[in-house]
Amino acid sequence: MVTRKLAAVAAALLTGTLSLTACSTGSSGGGSSDPGDSQLNKVLKAGELRVAVLPDFPPWAVQKADGSFEGYEIDIAHELADSLGVKLKLVSTDGDSRLPMLQSNRVDVNVSAWTSTNERAQTAGFTIPYDAHGAGVLFKKGADITSYQDLAGKSVSVARGSTNDTILTNDFPSAKPVRFDAISDVISAVKTGKVDAALESSYTVAQAAKSDPELEAISNPPLDPQLVSMGVLPGDQVWINYLNNFIRNLIASGEDNKLHEKWLGEPLASIVSVQGNAA
Template sequence: MKIRRKTGLSLLALTLAVVPLTLTACTADGGGSSAAAGASTSNTLQQVIKRGTLRVAVLPDFPPSSVKQPDGKIVGYEPDIAAALAKSLGVTLDLVSIDGTARLSVMQSKRADVNISSYTATNQRAQQVAFTIPYKAQGAGVLFRKSNPITSLKDLDGKTVAVARGSTNDTIITNNFPKAKPVRFDNIADALQALKSGKTDAAMEESTTVKDITKKNPDLATLNIPPIDPDLISMGVLPDQQIWLNYLNNFIRNLIASGQDAQLYQKWFHEDLPAIITNQP
């Protein structure tokens, strides 16, 4: 009997010991849920809404996609998209001027929430950046001085060609035109200035930008050819921001479906939005 009583007490003690553990586990789970909630509110989407400001990285020297005016204001197709994005979130817009080499670092340093900077979604870049669905497509064009004409892509053999360092155009001229001599600059403006001043024979840049430049510079011309190696252009964010990426994809789908993307593209490029964008599933 004594043994049974001892066993019963032991079982009672064990049962009482389990109850607090179970209650503790419930409390821990509740704390875990709070922690999870805290983590979810720390994502970029919630940070932007709480801050009341959307910080968008844009290029200052890439007309008509984006260009800084003499008064310091940045205007163009992509700033207009950025403004529409800010409006959808109910926040104010802060445009952050960058060059092409700073797209990733500006996000890593928390100076920008998203890149809307004619960011070509290459497989190599996608190893470090999360890309949205595309909102436009673009290819390369060749720019040259009329006093030193280029009549075909074959003429690039042996010619010096200015490009922005690390850009898609840098890759195109290096891989597709091995006999050309790429001259790399830190930004688009410096590359174009090198051509204008006679330091290079040609420049390679996005085809619509090239057309825009020839309209404003009568001494320059471009080849009348289809865009070289067209690519898809997406917004870029840090790779661990899935909630933010989901929102941006949703925004772009609605931008395209509503016709607003096509309207903005027509406004700045004076041509139709490429069919590869409007026909996205």
């Protein structure tokens, strides 16, 4: 596990012994670059870390019938809480609720497969990436789909407001989007025949195809690979600095790669793993 010595780094940040690598001004609903006002200080004082996670995005994160969570990002959230020496509270979110949950102070950080696009970075604060993934296509066996181009004219389910929604809209204008709030509904729509295909994370569709003999996923390389980062309020550079430090150590220790292989079945992308090697 990532060592609890990171908690000492947090204390150093709060006393100003570590300099900020960058300063950003606050915005409406934003955080603070003042160590005393930072979410990091609030987490340490409260003794609890509130992490927004997706409840229906296996193998990244899923909420089981007993209410508990499991998955790649759930393990990362546990590592993060352990590094701070605080208790962990997992809070369910969806694509549209990530930023509002931060702004209303219901969570301290998002570890929710949030791709750090330039558009999103205009309103949210993002860390360095801890993973990268692209989109895949899921469909029923026997469907007239062998390549991404075959989505033309077909009904395709996506999570509302997600990067996959953007990919479908921009790259496949003749496809017919069917939008759902929950990722589980996106996948279910294919199983029940409501849509011809689903566009979701390549890892998610691969797992769905593996677990259901009636489903199949396009085997081509993922569409539009993007970086995945933790998301916080903009302007809270102290909190972002700590999270960046945590992620670098998670990668450098090999723990991130270990968790990635455990849940997603393959090593971290080199574009992510190089961060830890350079740390």
